[in-house]
Amino acid sequence: METGIHNTSEIGRLKRVMLHRPGGELENLMPEYLERLLFDDIPYLREAQREHDAFADCLRGQGVEVVYLTDLVVESITDDTVRQDLLRQFLAESxxxxxxxxxxxxxxxxxxxxxxxxxxxxxxxxxxxxxxxxxxxxxxxxxxxxxxxxxxDPLPNLYFTRDPFATIGTGVSIHKMHTATRNRETLFGKFIFAHHPVYRNAPQWYDRGETTSLEGGDILVLSPKVLAVGISQRTREDSIDTLAQTVLSQSKTFRKVLAFNIPKTRSFMHLDTVFTMVDYDKFTVHPNILSSITVFVMELDENGKMQIRQEDGRLEDILKEHLELDSVTLIPCGRGSEIDAAREQWSDGSNTLAITPGEVVVYSRNYVTNRSLEEAGVRIHVIPSAELSRGRGGPRCMSMPLWRDDP
Incomplete structure (x- = not known):
């Protein structure tokens, strides 16, 4: 098995992924403090763990190596000095x-x-x-x-491993989260990418010590050349400036960043709740963005200076142009029904995880969207989702690819 980080697309064959099996943090949720902890409901831990184990088994059944956040953190505690530093920083941020x-x-x-x-x-x-x-x-x-x-405080959002950091190409961005509640999660990523024997040499594109927020759900690796980032409720434009400058100047393959301006609301929390890539030319989408969207195209000129231009148009046309595709198929969440789309968007119907081109993991409860995916020729792997979905995140949110083959 390959070592290190390699992630140049959303759809390349998934070889290794990091998950976090829900633990005692969910049993420390209380109704009075849900808003403080960024949760809308209280999942039943035992059933959530069963569902999460089914998710991991589904991935393993497709040849994916599953590694866990807790294991990687423990393996990063390579000596007493590292342990004391982790404890000290944890207490300082508590x-x-x-x-x-x-x-x-x-x-x-x-x-x-x-x-x-x-x-x-x-x-x-x-x-x-x-x-x-x-x-x-x-x-x-x-x-x-x-x-x-x-x-x-507990860290109940940890099973959404997509957000605290993101793998981009051969490197990683470790994030400054939008809220203090979630920012403590990134401390674990800091130690993994500083000390873990397999991952400590990865280039870092963004640092958790930055002053403006950036979250992994807003980052989509569309191709080895094109990175998409959402300007969202939780990712600021200053952060995207910093990330784009670093990735475009230091990575070996990326040539442009597409900054999508999406609504700043909870239902459009991250870019990956608006659309995800399921095949070379197929995407799931929230129906509300089918008419028009604004994207800022960010590229470096021959002198390394950032050039930005605004494009307004249909998502389909923007993706065709920048991914150099002859055609694009957009698959609306809830088959475009106002009621079904709203219900299944609430449980992340657009938030799929591709295992390989044209093959994705989906939640069982989003059966309307799932039927649309199958009709579009996409193979689906359905996982149980009654409790996991209470955290408002889907299969993509719950997974952090560490290695994908090139598409």
Whole structure:
């Protein structure tokens, strides 16, 4: 099996993918704090894990090597110095201002074996877990005065591994997330790409220390030459400027970045909820963008200076031009029905994961869109989705390709 990173398309044969099996972080969701944690509902963990295992087994059945986020983080803890640095940075970004609580957290997490420590960082730490270890009267009094139940918030969005970083060509962009809630997720990517024996030498196109947000769901690798990025609710134009300059000047293959201006709403959260690539010339799309869309074409001139031009038109024509295709087939979510499209867009009907050209993984509940895919000649692998879909993300959101063959 190939080592390192290679990802030059959305549809090349998928060889290795990173997932995160949902864990204790979902059992730390509470109705009162869903908005704070960017969740709309509370999945049932045991069933979510069964569905996620079915997703992983589906990929393995097609010859894909599945690796897990937790394993990669643990394998990146190569010595005590790295471990202490991870713990120190985690605590620094945890939002804990009380020194007594931070000291107790450092002791609590520091005594754990590596795997248990990483799992606890992801799950969050309840104040009751710290109190159960004993302590002073002051610990109990401070807890009673503050009704919030967590010493450190959980990271329930972690099973959407697409967002904290993105693989582009042979390199990676590690992101500054739109919200503080999710920004802590990128710390794990930082350590993987700094210390993991397989991935530590990958070029880095973007750094989590940047000041403006960029999220992986807004990044689509359309071909070895063309990268698409969404200007969205969660990805800012300044971030795209930085990413485009770095990728176009330093990567070996990319020649242009297409910056798609999409609505800044939750239903259009990322570009990959608007459209995804399922074959060389086939795309799933949200029906609301079929009429017209604005794209900014970003290219470097012979002197390395960025040149940008605006194009307004049909998505079909824009994709035909920049991917040099004779024709493009757009497959509307929900078969274009206003009601079916809205319902299946809510459960990410447009968010497919290609295993190879013309072959994708889809959620079972999006049966209207799935029928359209089959009628268009796309082979589908259907996975259960009753609980996973409660997090508002589809198969593409839940997967981070580490190696794809060239299309």
């Amino acid at each position: 939002g804990v201002e009380d020194q007594r609580t931070r000291d107790r957290l450092e002791e609590y997490l520091g005594e754990m074996p590596d795997r248990e420590m990483v799992a606890a960082m992801m799950a969050g730490v309840r104040k009751s877990q710290l109190r159960d270890r004993g302590g002073s009267l002051g610990d109990y009094l401070s807890a009673a005065e503050d009704e919030y139940p967590f010493a450190v």
